[in-house]
Structures are given as structure tokens and as C-alpha cells.
Amino acid sequence: MVQLSFNPLPFLDSLQQYGDLSYFRMFKIRAFAPNHPDLVREVLTTQRHRLRKLPRDTRAVSQLTGRGILVTEGDEWLRQRRMIQPAFQPRHLASFARPIAEETERMLDRWEPGTIVDMADEMADLTMKMAARMILGVRLDERADLVSGARILSEAFISENRTILRLPDWVPLPHQRRKRWAMALYDQFLRETIAERRLNPHEGDDVLSLLLKAVDVEGDGRGMTDEQARDEAMTLFTAAFHANSMALAFTLYLLTQHADVEEKLLEEIDGASRGSVLGPADLSRLPYTQMVVKESLRLYPPAWALFTREVTEEFELGGYRLRPGNWVMVFPYLLHRNERLFADPTRFDPSRFAPDREQQIPQYGYIPYGGGPRVCIGNTMSSMQLPLILANVLRRCRLRLAHPEQRLRIQASLALRPRGGLPMTIEMREPSKLAPPALQRSSAAE
Ligand code: HEM
Numbered sequence: 001m002v003q004l005s006f007n008p009l010p011f012l013d014s015l016q017q018y019g020d021l022s023y024f025r026m027f028k029i030r031a032f033a034p035n036h037p038d039l040v041r042e043v044l045t046t047q048r049h050r051l052r053k054l055p056r057d058t059r060a061v062s063q064l065t066g067r068g069i070l071v072t073e074g075d076e077w078l079r080q081r082r083m084i085q086p087a088f089q090p091r092h093l094a095s096f097a098r099p100i101a102e103e104t105e106r107m108l109d110r111w112e113p114g115t116i117v118d119m120a121d122e123m124a125d126l127t128m129k130m131a132a133r134m135i136l137g138v139r140l141d142e143r144a145d146l147v148s149g150a151r152i153l154s155e156a157f158i159s160e161n162r163t164i165l166r167l168p169d170w171v172p173l174p175h176q177r178r179k180r181w182a183m184a185l186y187d188q189f190l191r192e193t194i195a196e197r198r199l200n201p202h203e204g205d206d207v208l209s210l211l212l213k214a215v216d217v218e219g220d221g222r223g224m225t226d227e228q229a230r231d232e233a234m235t236l237f238t239a240a241f242h243a244n245s246m247a248l249a250f251t252l253y254l255l256t257q258h259a260d261v262e263e264k265l266l267e268e269i270d271g272a273s274r275g276s277v278l279g280p281a282d283l284s285r286l287p288y289t290q291m292v293v294k295e296s297l298r299l300y301p302p303a304w305a306l307f308t309r310e311v312t313e314e315f316e317l318g319g320y321r322l323r324p325g326n327w328v329m330v331f332p333y334l335l336h337r338n339e340r341l342f343a344d345p346t347r348f349d350p351s352r353f354a355p356d357r358e359q360q361i362p363q364y365g366y367i368p369y370g371g372g373p374r375v376c377i378g379n380t381m382s383s384m385q386l387p388l389i390l391a392n393v394l395r396r397c398r399l400r401l402a403h404p405e406q407r408l409r410i411q412a413s414l415a416l417r418p419r420g421g422l423p424m425t426i427e428m429r430e431p432s433k434l435a436p437p438a439l440q441r442s443s444a445a446e
Helices: 002-006 008-018 037-046 055-065 074-088 090-110 119-136 144-161 174-199 207-213 226-257 259-273 280-285 287-299 332-336 379-396
Strands: 021-026 029-034 051-053 116-118 309-311 315-317 320-322 397-401 410-412 416-418 423-428
Touching (some): 002 008, 008 021, 008 332, 008 410, 029 037, 055 226, 074 207, 116 119, 119 144, 144 174, 144 226, 226 287, 259 287, 259 379, 280 287, 280 379, 379 397
Antiparallel strands (some): 021 029, 051 309, 410 416
16 A cells, blocks of 8 residues: 555545555555554554564664664563653653743744744754753763764664655765764764763662663563663653654644634743743643644644554454454554544544543554553653653743645654644743743742
């Protein structure tokens, strides 16, 4: 089904008519796309031992991330997951408050009222800098080479993972040379950083520092080798920023189209902040902000498609016999626009996630972060980061489409993103709403 490769979103819209499970062919391979929460649950939980991520896709990713957690399977995956998970527990998440607040404020201080910025690029830079501090413990403002490297790697990660024809790295094309340069740069940087941290194990509360201290208590009682720590740090860094940035860009876009939602949101943010930077302790006073983010992730899930799964052992799904070599493709985008799960599914309506209504959404019907044992390991980090960034940006400014007549066009590569960028005009909000810096509460840095 060539349309899925070249024009995926209209293709997915067309699958809505086929009920709970669609069947089609991808380059002669039988492919199945579940569109019912019970079938998705089976794929991601009960039947997951009969499936593996498609080797073609994982090979492309592992070129950048080695044998990181995104691409491994079975016991190797489980051991790494056990050791990485504690770094994302709520107890540790609080230490990310400072990078989130500081990097957002630094970006806002740079913004000039009346100027136009590409919000997709701006959010990509912001979340990249945050990820570098939270995961690698490095400030990218001091390393312009690492910023360029991360942009190149992010592009490579996205484009190669969805390319049908992938050229080998030795082909002397400019983008291949750039990619080799960026990979060598990060490889050297991570090796040096790991060596340094091994010498000073008590420094740093970033994820990499925790990985180096982690021990597989339930397993062999040993820690990660330098090679494993390098691969996991690279995996987490590249996985962390791209989806987050696109989620923010789409949310800011949606707010330009829905003045009523924006107004209600600003009211909540102003009430919660009273002029100060917002931090994790304020999240309980930002319920509507969190609803807006969830609804944006429903309409435009950055991970619109999970990794394709290949059947390794025969099983039945929704009345079909799936045989080894068949593909199962789970599309959050498809489920999130299923009208049996979400009434009037193309409408942006954050009230779907009001506490009483959210409970009615079936667990595997809303899966922006995937589901089952391989659910996104960064979902707790992201669920804290996205509403806080949004609230702190809107605390100080309003954003308008620079070209209001321009329609949103979406590119579905590894993640969904606005095609051709998202130029927006910056309007600063009334200074009276902002407290002078000396009076600002420091909950964000607590
Ligand atoms: C809006 C933000 C994010 C979205 C939408 C997202 C989405 C996803 C999805 C859908 C999966 C499952 C893929 C599959 O089953 O095929 C996944 C896995 C993963 N995500 Fe995220 N993610 C986000 C942020 C993050 C962050 C912040 C990190 C790291 C700090 C991260 C790291 C990972 C890793 C390592 C996996 C693989 C987990 C495993 O296989 O055990 N993600 N993510």
C-alpha cells in the first residue's frame, strides 16, 4: 500500500470505514491495523511475545543509538528497562524543574515583541536544550557544535527511519557526511563524559549520571558497561526532544484557532502563577492546561505510528490468523480519530479530558505514548514538561499565526510535524501581570 508511505494521514482516515481491524498489503506483505482498544491491548500486552519490532526499522535507528532500549528485545530489553526506569520516577523528576524553568525563561528573554519566529524550530531548540541538561547534564549554550550535531542527528533519525530506500553511509552525499560528523562528535562527547563521571560518581543528577550508578538488582546485580550507557544516553536524548517539540508546536497552533480555549487557559495560568515562573508544584493548579495538552496529543499525536511489529509466531487477532512475517501496525492517529471512541473526533475539545469524562476513554483507545510494557519510558517526564512549558510561555506572551490565511499542512515522517514550519508573531502580554524578577516565587527551582 504505497499510499501509506507517501500520503499516510489520508490513508489512515480512509481506514476508519473498515471497522475494528483493517487488512492491507505493504509491498506484498500482509499488514493489519487494529482500530479497537481491545485489539490494541492484545498486540501491546498479551500477544506481544509473538511479535517483534521490524528489524528493518530498528536497524536504521540502531545506527545512531547502538543497542539502546528502543531497538532491543527480550531479556536484553528487560534488563535495560529495569535499570533506566528509576531515573523517570516521580521522586527524581523534581530535579528536572530547574532546567525546564531556566531554559524556557532564557528563550522568552530572547524573544522580541512583533517579530516572527518559526515555532516548530523554536520548540525543537528549546526541548533539545532541556533534554541535553536533563539527560546528559550538559548546557548546549556552551557547545554550539553539539547543537548543530543534535539538529543533524534528529533529521537523520526522522528521515531514515521512514525511508524505503536507504543509501549506505559511505555514499559521499553532503547529508551523509554531516551525519557521520555528528555521530562522531556525539560518540566522542559521550565517551569523554562517561569517563569523567566514572571518576566523579557523586556529581550530577542528570539521567546519564543515574544510569552509570544503576545496578540490575533483580537480575545479575551488575551495572551498565560504558558502551551500554553510551547507547542508552544517545537513545534517550534523541527520543526525548523531537516528539516533545512537535507536541508543543501543534498545541500553540491549536490555540491560535480556538480563542475560547486560549482565554480559559490564560485565566488559569494567570491565577496559578500570579506573575511567577511555574514549576512542578504548581501542576495541580493547572488542570485545564493539562487537558489542553492531552487533547492536542489526541488530535496530533507526534508518534502517529508505533514501530511496525512483525509476527514471529502464529496467533489470532480479531478473527484473523496472523502468520510469521505478517505486520501489525498500531496507529495512535487512527484510534484517536475513531468516532466510536471520540465523538466528533476532528474537533479540538479539551473538555474530553475533564476528570469525569477522561475515565470513560478506554485505556488502549488513547495511546500518544504507546502502551503495555514498552510504553514510552519518558511519558512521566513529558507529561510534566509539556504543560509547564506551555504555561510559562503563555504567562508572558501570546502567539499569533504570522500568515493567518495559511493552512496547517502536516508532514508524517517519524513524528508528525508542521510541513514548512510554523511562523508565528510574538506578542508580549501586559507587563502588569508579571512580577518584577526580585519578587518571583521560586517554586520552579525548588
Ligand atoms: C510528547 C512526547 C513523547 C511522545 C509522544 C512519545 C511517544 C512514544 C511512543 C508512542 C513510544 C512507543 C513506541 C512503540 O511502542 O513502538 C515511545 C517509546 C519510547 N520513548 Fe517516548 N515519547 C515522548 C517523549 C519521550 C521522552 C521525553 C523520552 C526520554 C526521555 C522518551 C523515550 C522513549 C523511549 C526510550 C522509548 C522506548 C521504550 C521501550 O521500548 O521500552 N520519549 N515513546
